[in-house]
Amino acid sequence: MDLPLVQKTLDQKIQESYKKYMANELTEQVAFGLAKIGAALRTAQWRAGEQSGLTPTQIGILTTLHRLGADRVQALAGQLGVTHATASDAVAALHGKGLVEKSPDPRDGRAVLVGLTESGRRAAQDSGAYPPELLTAVARLRPDDQAGLRRSLTGIIRSLQESGLIEPQRLCVTCRFFRPNAHPGSDKPHHCAFVDAAFGDASLRFDCGDHEEADDADKARQWTRFLEATSD
Structure with a gap:
């Protein structure tokens, strides 16, 4: 029996298991964090309701x-x-x-x-649409962190929308006017054909009044292109 080879194979399996565990742990912790924010929002809503x-x-x-x-x-x-x-x-x-x-x-x-x-x-x-405490917490983030969060939330909302857990939202990434990564290398990589203007992740919309749903094929292409874009 080749003991070094056995040990190498065992080490690889341990590393793969650890990576899988860490990926699952990270996913669960992010979901937990979002759930805690949701709970805080519900508490704030009930408190506002008691006053009004x-x-x-x-x-x-x-x-x-x-x-x-x-x-x-x-x-x-x-x-x-x-x-x-x-x-x-x-x-x-x-x-x-x-x-x-x-x-x-x-x-x-x-x-x-x-x-x-x-x-x-x-x-x-x-x-008020949002508790002032939440707005203060978000405002304390650096602008690039806010932009990254906005990009990440876009992906989460899109996924929840596709799974049917939430109703369709008027997202930039599902709009027929959205041109992701149309200006690669720029701090404003995306383009809105409706207003004919470039914009970055910090300006992604979750509920745009000018939104028009793209067809499924275009949405798939836009999402692939969006994932290739660099964050601003």
Whole structure:
């Protein structure tokens, strides 16, 4: 028996197992960290709700309408990741409080749009979309770390969207106007064909109002190209 060869093979297997363990451990720790941030956000939402007399879902609807404008209940449910029934109940409660109003959808007379009243706009502004503690924590990151985080979150959100865990989001990387790594070597490697402007990872959008979904083949090509791009 060739003992040196056996030892070498054993050492290789140990190294491979260790690398696999470290990769899994890193993945789990990142997921744990994201879960902790999610828990902190839910706590902040409940605290804000106690002060305003609104539930987290109701606050979410107000801030979503303030950010995106009037929309259907089904769309609001998708944005918040809740059932249609939950969103409908929350809208009914907000309507009763005079914070939202309903109007016919000009695109479909049978459908109804939910929009903010003046009181609803003030309530949305007072509630705030994000806890100030979270904004402070993110602001403390260096600009290049914020840009890297934005790039990483883009990948995570895209993956969750494709798996069906969250509703489709209006991401740069899934938009037909997105041109990833169109300017390689630049601090603004990407290009938006809608506004005809270059931009970097720090300007990637998670919810762009001008988003138009690319077809599946283009999205696949864009994602491959995006992964080749250097971070700014």
